Amino acid sequence: MRDVQPSRCVLIVLVVILSAFSVAGQSNTGEVRLKVTDPTGLGLQSTVEIGSDANQLQQRFLTDGAGNLVVRQLPFGVYRIRVEHQGFSPYAGSIDIRSVLPTEEHVTLSVAAVSTFVTVKNTERPMILTQWKRLHH
Numbered sequence: 347m348r349d350v351q352p353s354r355c356v357l358i359v360l361v362v363i364l365s366a367f368s369v370a371g372q373s374n375t376g377e378v379r380l381k382v383t384d385p386t387g388l389g390l391q392s393t394v395e396i397g398s399d400a401n402q403l404q405q406r407f408l409t410d411g412a413g414n415l416v417v418r419q420l421p422f423g424v425y426r427i428r429v430e431h432q433g434f435s436p437y438a439g440s441i442d443i444r445s446v447l448p449t450e451e452h453v454t455l456s457v458a459a460v461s462t463f464v465t466v467k468n469t470e471r472p473m474i475l476t477q478w479k480r481l482h483h
Contacts, residue, residue: 361431375419376443382429389413391453392431396441398423416448429453438479 380479382392389412401421409415418449421441429437441451 350353354436373446374422376422376445378415378417378425378441378443378447380409380415380417380419380427380429380450381450381452382409382431383452383454384434385454385456390434392429394465395428396420396425400424427453429450429455431455434458442459 378396380394382394384388384390390409392409392412392413394407394409394415395405396407396417398421401423403421403425407415407416407417422443425441425443427439427441428429429438435458437453439453441449443449
């Protein structure tokens, strides 16, 4: 009976140690893999802002030339995302990180509307008033 007790204690100690390593190995962070393209599917180097009030995080990134970005070790939560590229309308959305598995997000930016302003200035006196005054004098 004495031989059974020590091997049982060793087994219990091993289970406790392995359990501690298992808990320590768990992560509460995830990863976002972002792809930014234009309407034709061409990748765009863009500015990306990711923020979360709950996690007190606000970071700015730049995608590579093909529009790819990987952000690692984001604590679980909901993040605001804003993507901008000159000549395109900005994108605003959200990403929910709830797993250690990567979250993939594809953002297609649309071409910005073109607006033109024309300012007309009259540097001469109006012709009608000038001629009207001459006729009545």
